[in-house]
Amino acid sequence: MSARPRPVVVGSGLAGLTTAAGLADHGCLLVTAGSLTEGAASMWAQGGIAAAVGPGDSPALHAQDTLVAGAYAGDPATIARITSAAPGVIEALVAAGVPFDRDGAGELALGLEGGHSRHRIVHAGDHSGATVTSTLGRLVAALPGVEVLERHTTVCLVAGASGEVAGLVVRDASGAERVLETDAIVLATGGLGGLFPHTTNPRTALGQGVALAARAGARTDDLHLVQFHPTGLDVGRDPMPLLTEALRGAGAVLLADGRRFVDELQPRDVVAAAVWAQLQQGRSVVLDARSVPDVATRFPSVAELCRESGLDVAADLLPVRPTVHYAMGGVTVDARSRTSVPGLWAVGEVSRTGLHGANRLASNSLLEAVVTGRAAAQDVLGDPARVVGWSAVPAPEVASVVPSERYASRRGSPSLADVRSLLGEACGVLRDGPTLRSAVEQLDPHTGDDVAYAAWLVARSALAHPHSIGAHRRTDDPAVREEIPA
Ligand SMILES: Cc1cc2nc3c(=O)[nH]c(=O)nc-3n(C[C@H](O)[C@H](O)[C@H](O)COP(=O)(O)OP(=O)(O)OC[C@H]3O[C@@H](n4cnc5c(N)ncnc54)[C@H](O)[C@@H]3O)c2cc1C
Structure with a gap:
């Protein structure tokens, strides 16, 4: 009797690592385009993870803030489910060894971010994403049940006779392709900011997960809902460095041709639209942080980013423009992270859960990556026949089940x-x-x-x-x- 193939997780940011860890006891293959944490936006997250763990806070308040930030377009059941899971997520990450910042009494130190009515951002300095993701990366690398296939990009999904998942085609750095047979694929490929000329996302965030899923017939939603951060530092770098909104909170002002034109503390989308309109009228827009007391010592990461570009945050006007930061839409999934294609799950930023509505509340996406990753692992394991071993087969044998006109390489x-x-x-x-x-x-x-x-x-x-x-x-x-x- 031949063994059924192991599930395959594609992508090793926080969502993929969480899924792989959840599948480890039964065995899975983790395929990723770079090395384990390379090219993952999860490594770049600065603020932290939102969770109602402080005094006077509750998942219901977190849910309400999420709904409001999303212009009431989010799905209330999804919002309630994910915000309720947040305290448990933090507990699990602490148990996994993530060294979050603590106050003098040893309690988790909680930051405040725009749109949150309470202090609820659990963080590790201003490098929260790297701390969480690299901790989980080390943990997953040590799990015998997870085989990691690095530097392999997934270039198409293979459909079975009834449209269900039958495998995937991966390409290595030399360009060689092979087909991996499996009946369970979890897409954890991240966002799509790299499709835009100005973005904070890694260069590899090209929406390939959305393309793979959509070509396989999966439903996608809300792809037009893309969050722009209003103040990318516009010095010709790709990806663009971010000038955190905390600078504006501390008193930095936006000037177009020397004049203020917007209340800088309005929501991200409003400020981004105002900056965009000024740029379209040919004006140059700068952030003036010169009057912020002790700006270089209070914002050391920003000061360093500016220095790298030959600017002094305390003395220079900083050129800015809106920059694509996050995709609210993606491959539509249910509470189990299932897509509409049998055998295909989507987790993290590539998925569209309904949490973010029309605008993401800050620091909700790392949370979503963990919650959707866990849900997918649990659901994949819910079918016990599915999780025993995987096999690689030569491309030509399986290529015949790939609808050629959908997957043919594209000339022109x-x-x-x-x-x-x-x-x-x-x-x-x-x-x-x-x-x-x-x-x-x-x-x-x-x-x-x-x-x-x-x-x-x-x-x-x-x-x-x-x-x-x-x-x-x-x-x-x-x-x-x-x-x-x-
Ligand atoms: C600068 C910045 C700051 C941020 N700050 C915060 C914050 O403070 N809090 C917060 O909650 N969110 C923040 N975010 C958003 C958050 O980081 C992301 O939404 C989240 O990390 C997405 O996790 P993910 O696992 O879905 O994707 P990613 O972490 O992007 O991982 C995607 C993985 O898929 C791999 N991959 C992609 N395509 C393929 C393919 N075809 N084949 C194989 N592998 C592939 C990549 O190599 C990578 O390993 C920030 C984002 C940025 C860019």
């Missing part, structure tokens, strides 16, 4: 630079129907590779939603025209 696909430029113009902070329509036409999904296809899905979703909500602002929506300052 636009370059990444062209895709970024198109999406930057059409799907920026302010969008309009004609520009979106033109982008959708140019990103023809029949000729594009996964990058062009993912971009097409984003642009098509933006075109299909003429009304503005949260981070999605259509200038052909009269409500938005009135809101933008001249």
Whole structure:
């Protein structure tokens, strides 16, 4: 009797590592594009993880803040489920050895971020993501039940006779491809900010998970809902360094051609729209932090970022522009992280759970990565027949079940630079129907590779939603025209 294949987790950020750890007792393969934690946005998270663990706080308050930040477009049941799980997530991470910051009494030190009505950001300095992710990375690397296949990019999913998952094709650094047979794949491939010309995301965050899933027939939602951070440091670096909003909280002001033009403490999407409008009118926008007392010592990471670019945070005006930061949409999943394709799960930023609605509340995404990763592992294990061993088979044997016209390599696909430029113009902070329509036409999904296809899905979703909500602002929506300052 031949062994059934092991489940495969694709991606090793916080969501993939959590899933793999949950599957370890039964065995799984973790396939990832770089080394274990390389190329993961999880390593870059600064703020921390939101959880109602402080006095006077509750999951219900956390849920309410999440709903409000998401413009009431989030799914209340999902929000309640994930915010309720948060205290247990922190407990589990502490038990796994994550050294979160503590106060003098030994209690978890809790930060406050925009949109949160309580101090509830559990953190480790301003490098929370790296601390959590590398701790879990070390733990997973030591688990005998997890085999890690590094430097292998998943380039397509293989469909079985009835459209269910039958395997995946992976490509190594030399370009060689092989097919891995499995009937359970968990996509943990992260976000899609790299499709845009200005982003804080790792360069590898190209929405490939969304493309893989959508080509396999999985439902996606809310791809037009992309969060822009208003103050990326605009010094030609890719990805863009972030100037934290805490700077504005401390008194830094935004100037366009020397004049203030917006209340800097409004929500991220409002400030981003105001900055965008100024840039579109040809003005140069800067953040002036010179009057913030002791700015360089209070914000050492920012001071260092500025220094690396030849700027002095205490003396110079800092050029800024909005930068793509987070994808609220993705592959649609249920509470078990199941997609609409049998045998395919999605976890972390690539998934669309309904937690974020039309705008993500700060520090909710690492939380979502852990909760969705755990849910997927539990659900995969719920089918005991599924988790025993995996096998690699030569590509040609399985290639016949790959619908060739869907997965054929794409000649004549636009370059990444062209895709970024198109999406930057059409799907920026302010969008309009004609520009979106033109982008959708140019990103023809029949000729594009996964990058062009993912971009097409984003642009098509933006075109299909003429009304503005949260981070999605259509200038052909009269409500938005009135809101933008001249
Ligand atoms: C600068 C910055 C600061 C942030 N700060 C915070 C914060 O303070 N709090 C918070 O909650 N969130 C924060 N976020 C968001 C948060 O970091 C992400 O949403 C979260 O880490 C996503 O985790 P993930 O595991 O889904 O994806 P990632 O951590 O991005 O991991 C994706 C993995 O998939 C791999 N991969 C991708 N495509 C393929 C493929 N085709 N084949 C194989 N492997 C593939 C990648 O190599 C990587 O290992 C921040 C994001 C950024 C960019």
